[in-house]
Amino acid sequence: MSRFLSARFADLEAYVPGEQPQDMQYIKLNTNESPFPPAPAVREAINAVEIDRLNLYPDPEGRALREKLADHYGVKLENIFLANGSDDLLNFFFMTFCDEERPVAYPAVSYGFYPVYASLYRLPHTEVPLREDFRLEPEDYCGIGKNIVIANPNAPTGRAIGVDDIERIVRSNPDHVVMIDEAYIDFGGESCLPLVGKYDNLLVCQTFSKFRSLAGGRLGFAIGSPALIEDLDKIKYSTNSYNINRLTMAAAIATIESHEYYVNNSKRIQSNRTYTVEELEKMGFETLPSKANFVFTRCPKVDGGTLYRKLKARGVLVRHWDKPEIADWCRVTIGSRTQMDAFLERVHEIVKEAE
Numbered sequence: 001m002s003r004f005l006s007a008r009f010a011d012l013e014a015y016v017p018g019e020q021p022q023d024m025q026y027i028k029l030n031t032n033e034s035p036f037p038p039a040p041a042v043r044e045a046i047n048a049v050e051i052d053r054l055n056l057y058p059d060p061e062g063r064a065l066r067e068k069l070a071d072h073y074g075v076k077l078e079n080i081f082l083a084n085g086s087d088d089l090l091n092f093f094f095m096t097f098c099d100e101e102r103p104v105a106y107p108a109v110s111y112g113f114y115p116v117y118a119s120l121y122r123l124p125h126t127e128v129p130l131r132e133d134f135r136l137e138p139e140d141y142c143g144i145g146k147n148i149v150i151a152n153p154n155a156p157t158g159r160a161i162g163v164d165d166i167e168r169i170v171r172s173n174p175d176h177v178v179m180i181d182e183a184y185i186d187f188g189g190e191s192c193l194p195l196v197g198k199y200d201n202l203l204v205c206q207t208f209s210k211f212r213s214l215a216g217g218r219l220g221f222a223i224g225s226p227a228l229i230e231d232l233d234k235i236k237y238s239t240n241s242y243n244i245n246r247l248t249m250a251a252a253i254a255t256i257e258s259h260e261y262y263v264n265n266s267k268r269i270q271s272n273r274t275y276t277v278e279e280l281e282k283m284g285f286e287t288l289p290s291k292a293n294f295v296f297t298r299c300p301k302v303d304g305g306t307l308y309r310k311l312k313a314r315g316v317l318v319r320h321w322d323k324p325e326i327a328d329w330c331r332v333t334i335g336s337r338t339q340m341d342a343f344l345e346r347v348h349e350i351v352k353e354a355e
């Protein structure tokens, strides 16, 4: 820390992203990326048009992309806000809607960025404990009288709640914004987007990083009532009006046009998920039911930290947190069948060693 850092950030603990090793080739099952490359149309879109125009600023409104998204989701242009990844979107949510008078609540075991933003903006925050087996109880949020962020499916557990549950939460907090982070919704969960037209306090957050194989392009978007979008725009135009670059915009349009390709990839991932869970079970692992492109699993014989380290030594990266409630567990991204077989083979060796 320099002596110049603003005193308001002295206690801030920054988010620690999953490892992105640049030196050695790992089988990367630690940050929930897609194992599949972008659709062929994405490559063409970037080669053909946009590189020669990089001397010009992108459209600050991102109109062409927002029109595509509006059409795809059956909403209007004014329901859509674009951000540089959904982390950027979360930042806008906290900055725009939360303060001393409007504190925020989120699950105690969830995406690690929520507490970082709460701390960055010095917000009073409530971490709502999960119930047995990391189940999220919707009742715990009904009438809570705070802004709410819930990842559905939740990370790192993979568990999902239903649209009815979300509706109860949104309806019972009419004077607060409810943000549903649907980063993993396209792997078998049920999106709450149909509720957007009904409630002016619901914001649905999605990303191109997981299902749409575009983590490196950095694109997230929110869908919500025009008034909420207008508020987000106000803050965007006060911080970074050109927050989406040209290449990403072109890639994203081609992505939406290639929807079937991604749906097909998701089906493969879901079948690899079933396979992985079954194989882990044969080795005595306990795995939570997952609607995401990862599973949260623990081995009765090897603690989470040891499993993580031994896998890393064998060239496989998974995610582990030291936090006591989840220290027994590892989160494993579901990749291609070949990747999962390599992972399972190494797990088998590690379990044998522990016997």
Ligand SMILES: *Cc1c(COP(=O)(O)O)cnc(C)c1O
Binding pocket: 032, 084, 085, 086, 087, 088, 111, 151, 155, 181, 183, 206, 207, 208, 209, 215, 218, 219, 220
């Ligand atoms: C991966 C993830 C994000 C961030 O996605 P980006 O769009 O890559 O910033 C947001 N929320 C959750 C729950 C995630 O797992």
